[in-house]
Amino acid sequence: MIDVIDLRKRFGNLEILKGISITINKGDIVAVLGPSGSGKSTFLRCLNCMEDPTSGSIIFKGVDIADMKVDINLHRRHMGMVFQHFNLFNNKTVLQNIMMAPAYLRCKDLKKAKRQNRMTGFKNLFRKEKQELIPITTTKDQIKTEAKEQAMELLRRIGLEDKADAYPSTLSGGQKQRVAIIRSLAMNPDVILFDEPTSALDPEMVGEVLELMKELAQEGMTMVVVTHEMGFAREVASRVLFMDDGQILEEAAPQEFFDNPKDERLKEFLSKIL
Secondary structure (H helix, E strand, O other): OEEEEEEEEEEOOEEEEEEEEEEEOOOOEEEEEOOOOOOHHHHHHHHOOOOOOOEEEEEEOOEEOOOOOOOHHHHHOOEEEEOOOOOOOOOOOHHHHHHHHHHHHHHHHHHHHHHHHHHHHHHHOOOOOOOOOOOOOOOHHHHHHHHHHHHHHHHHHOOOHHHOOOOHHHOOHHHHHHHHHHHHHOOOOOEEEEEOOOOOOOHHHHHHHHHHHHHHHHOOOEEEEEOOOHHHHHHOOOEEEEEEOOEEEEEEOHHHHHHOOOOHHHHHHHHHHO
């Protein structure tokens, strides 16, 4: 699904990523571990080009999205992102937060299709062979209704349907992060990127977020998770990566990674946290 080839990222003279290469297959749950400053979050942000790579390729569903000529927004529709600090819109209700992106994008597509049909219809006046119009089977109101129904369905899934009209400021940290996760799900993504999703939470709230992530893993969602949660990495991940100094130093299945590490820097890292 994603092929990362010799990915590099510089900020001025500082090289943060130093030639990352990895393949992420459909259904993989990849946990990315490493000390602070190792390049984990930069790597994740480069995967959906929130940070433009300095060089290298990111092949997502057959397209190099690191190519500046590519419309990255079209591909981001299929790649969800969950942030450390939730990034919910505080001036929107929980329901509005969830339905905003899918409703906006579908309405945008509808507007584009109507505009294209008008152009085609005008050109058809002068053509012997008429071009077919794009079939339009929905309206803006239907799109908004469907987005609302989907958002409520997702809220029921996490037991927060009673919070639909509440504002994010009234939610606990765990509730905010679960809303942020289902907001990503509302786009029906092929992969979700998680940037330390539990690091801003109180310990008692971590479990409810990890439980939702485990459910997604069991359903086959492709996930790349930058995390400090060793239990999650050991129990849920299909592969674990260790990054340091902008490089992947070790990659293995969880049991091999934790029980039989090869790299000396990884051994030192695990000895301090386990």
